Amino acid sequence: MAKTTKKRRGPHPTAKVELDVPVRVGQTVEVEITGLNHEGAGVGRIEGYTLFVDGALAGERVHARVDHVKKNFGFAKLTEVIEASTHRFLPPCPLYDRCGGCSLQHLAYEEQLRHKQQIVRDNLRRIGGFQVEGEGAITVHPTLGMSDPWRYRNKAQVPIGEENGALVGGFYAEKSHSIIDMNECLIQHQVNDEAVAVVKQAATKLNITAYDEVRHSGLLRHVVVKVGVKTGEVMVVLVTTEEQIPQRDQLVEAICTQVAGVTSIVQNINPDKTNVIFGKKTVTLWGSDVIYDYIGPIKFAISARSFYQVNPAQTEVLYNKTLEYAGATGTETVIDAYCGIGTISLFLAQKSKHVYGVEIVPEAIADANRNAQLNGVENATFEAGPAEVVIPAWKEKGIRADVIVVDPPRKGCDEALLTTILEMQPERVVYVSCNPSTLARDLKVLAERYEVKEVQPVDMFPHTGHVESVAVLVRVSIVAQEPYK
Ligand code: SAH
Numbered sequence: 038m039a040k041t042t043k044k045r046r047g048p049h050p051t052a053k054v055e056l057d058v059p060v061r062v063g064q065t066v067e068v069e070i071t072g073l074n075h076e077g078a079g080v081g082r083i084e085g086y087t088l089f090v091d092g093a094l095a096g097e098r099v100h101a102r103v104d105h106v107k108k109n110f111g112f113a114k115l116t117e118v119i120e121a122s123t124h125r126f127l128p129p130c131p132l133y134d135r136c137g138g139c140s141l142q143h144l145a146y147e148e149q150l151r152h153k154q155q156i157v158r159d160n161l162r163r164i165g166g167f168q169v170e171g172e173g174a175i176t177v178h179p180t181l182g183m184s185d186p187w188r189y190r191n192k193a194q195v196p197i198g199e200e201n202g203a204l205v206g207g208f209y210a211e212k213s214h215s216i217i218d219m220n221e222c223l224i225q226h227q228v229n230d231e232a233v234a235v236v237k238q239a240a241t242k243l244n245i246t247a248y249d250e251v252r253h254s255g256l257l258r259h260v261v262v263k264v265g266v267k268t269g270e271v272m273v274v275l276v277t278t279e280e281q282i283p284q285r286d287q288l289v290e291a292i293c294t295q296v297a298g299v300t301s302i303v304q305n306i307n308p309d310k311t312n313v314i315f316g317k318k319t320v321t322l323w324g325s326d327v328i329y330d331y332i333g334p335i336k337f338a339i340s341a342r343s344f345y346q347v348n349p350a351q352t353e354v355l356y357n358k359t360l361e362y363a364g365a366t367g368t369e370t371v372i373d374a375y376c377g378i379g380t381i382s383l384f385l386a387q388k389s390k391h392v393y394g395v396e397i398v399p400e401a402i403a404d405a406n407r408n409a410q411l412n413g414v415e416n417a418t419f420e421a422g423p424a425e426v427v428i429p430a431w432k433e434k435g436i437r438a439d440v441i442v443v444d445p446p447r448k449g450c451d452e453a454l455l456t457t458i459l460e461m462q463p464e465r466v467v468y469v470s471c472n473p474s475t476l477a478r479d480l481k482v483l484a485e486r487y488e489v490k491e492v493q494p495v496d497m498f499p500h501t502g503h504v505e506s507v508a509v510l511v512r513v514s515i516v517a518q519e520p521y522k
Pocket of ligand 1: 346
């Protein structure tokens with residue numbers, strides 16, 4: 038947690054240690070872990086006081102050092118496992134403890150999947166007030182996982198630094214600006230690791246400097262690599278503070294000759310003092326402006342800046358489920374709210390009369406239109422703007438939706454959009470969610486007119502705490518007429 042240097046009124050921050058709780062900061066405690074929270078930390082109790090222990094698993098007895106206390110709960114670091122869970126797994130990544138990218142590598146994969154299913158259930162029950170067990174309960178299916186849950190990411194974004202005259206790249210050490218060098222990330226596509234290694238070596242040889250965040254000096258800030266997993270095409274993006282790259286041609290040649298599958302080398306210029314990765318200007322140094330990939334039969338053009346799902350194999354699983362839940366047969370009008378670059382829309386267009394997609398970022402809508410053209414899809418219309426404004430306008434124009442699909446960001450759907458859905462009364466709503474707590478909150482609102490039929494968690498991010506799921510809702514008046522499926 039970031040420390041604040043701001044002056045504040047009231048008790049000094051260190052006064053926290055005087056809270057009336059049964060543990061103190063710095064104390065080592067023995068604690069039994071009874072569950073895992075949504076971030077993957079073990080949950081234990083000391084005299085009724087909740088302690089979150091990073092790295093500990095349900096069923097374990099551990100020693101942990103308390104490092105933060107609040108009124109109702111505290112945080113501790115695992116120092117010793119006294120009795121280990123049978124589900125404990127030796128994390129294969131040597132940097133697992135320091136990186137922070139993954140949080141569940143120490144839990145057997147089958148158990149990660151069970152944990153994610155449980156998180157969805159718990160949220161539906163606690164936040165949504167839904168019944169998740171027994172007769173009349175919502176079915177929450179077992180999480181659909183990967184048969185090989187490693188090396189699944191198609192995009193690497195690596196900050197670059199310098200150590201003993203050589204360029205290093207990996208991740209920021211906790212609470213610092215220094216970069217820990219990493220040669221391999223086990224959830225990253227192999228070619229992405231290789232491409233980053235080539236850039237580090239070649240740029241070191243050519244005396245290209247790394248960006249220094251503190252001094253705001255140096256050239257190379259980030260290396261971003263994207264791979265089209267189905268096509269094998271690779272894009273290398275060099276994010277620099279200035280447009281001028283000394284010995285640029287030699288660097289480009291090294292990448293061309295040493296990175297397998299490279300079809301695009303792009304430079305993005307970000308001169309600002311910021312931790313945002315990309316700047317405004319992007320230029321193509323060699324090859325194409327885009328790479329291509331497929332999800333199912335649909336082809337996508339991916340540019341340096343465009344958003345694209347990072348686990349394409351599981352994206353296909355998620356979208357097939359979405360298509361199935363939408364129940365489209367070819368005659369339906371479908372709305373895809375929060376459509377991004379049109380991925381779900383184009384998937385749905387295969388089986389609908391017409392799809393309307395809406396998305397707040399205009400560049401993503403430009404990509405969606407381009408992707409529609411690329412696939413010869415003529416029954417999809419895209420509009421840029423907030424879903425909660427555009428969809429009511431469509432309704433005013435007389436557009437009637439049989440199915441509405443929503444795939445909102447973590448904060449969930451805007452309330453105005455939920456109201457519009459309740460007013461438009463599509464037969465089905467399919468809710469794709471990356472955050473089970475806002476999913477549960479929004480389903481509770483929609484439950485006024487809809488019955489939540491089933492929820493399918495899909496593991497898009499193995500070894501991390503992220504939980505993705507898709508839910509299908511059917512209008513109550515329809516459920517009364519004909520049984521679901
Ligand atoms: N369905 C897409 C993208 C989902 S991510 C896919 O599967 O790839 C959520 C998207 O919602 C982002 O692209 C974000 O830009 C967009 N978004 C956020 N707030 C929005 C709003 N109020 N109205 C419409 N789109 C919004």
